[in-house]
Amino acid sequence: ETGVTQTPRHLVMGMTNKKSLKCEQHLGHNAMYWYKQSAKKPLELMFVYSLEERVENNSVPSRFSPECPNSSHLFLHLHTLQPEDSALYLCASSLGMSNTGELFFGEGSRLTVL
């Protein structure tokens, strides 16, 4: 059983819908991440949170809005998405941000935008 849990595992939404992806980590980690995984492309880092503070936003469009209410939970709010946003969205956590490269990933939320 993974220490990082993502829900829902699959999501289909229209371009005008508002939905949210949820991530929860049970590892006591201080940093959490959202990655986008598209077919035939490398993993793309979207957002990084450390101790509930956003420390990185990799030029992600504003239709993606992250929220980190505490160090164990991370959300990705979705609004007015485009079909090209269809992808696997992966949440990850790490003990800290510096001097450690091991990321623990969830199983992902497969998003389809119609």
Place this chain on the structure above:
Amino acid sequence: GESVGLHLPTLSVQEGDNSIINCAYSNSASDYFIWYKQESGKGPQFIIDIRSNMDKRQGQRVTVLLNKTVKHLSLQIAATQPGDSAVYFCAEAPYSSASKIIFGSGTRLSIRP
């Protein structure tokens, strides 16, 4: 631009043989390298890592080799098993920072019975 890339998109190996997956990187400032495995329907899973002050590191059935002269990284899997079927990603992390990890495109490893 700087990139992490893989020499081959797919690799087919006979069960029981050794597998070698290669990766090239171009950022000379990278000092930390990681291999991840992603099985179908799952998220990436850490396999093994190596820092730039090492040339070789061994784990359970896996070995990572780092050649800084030619900026090349490889993952060797001994006695490949059906459970090794997955996509393997190399990644580099300048300054050993988890938030700076750059992933490669991945190599799909398939096992022939």
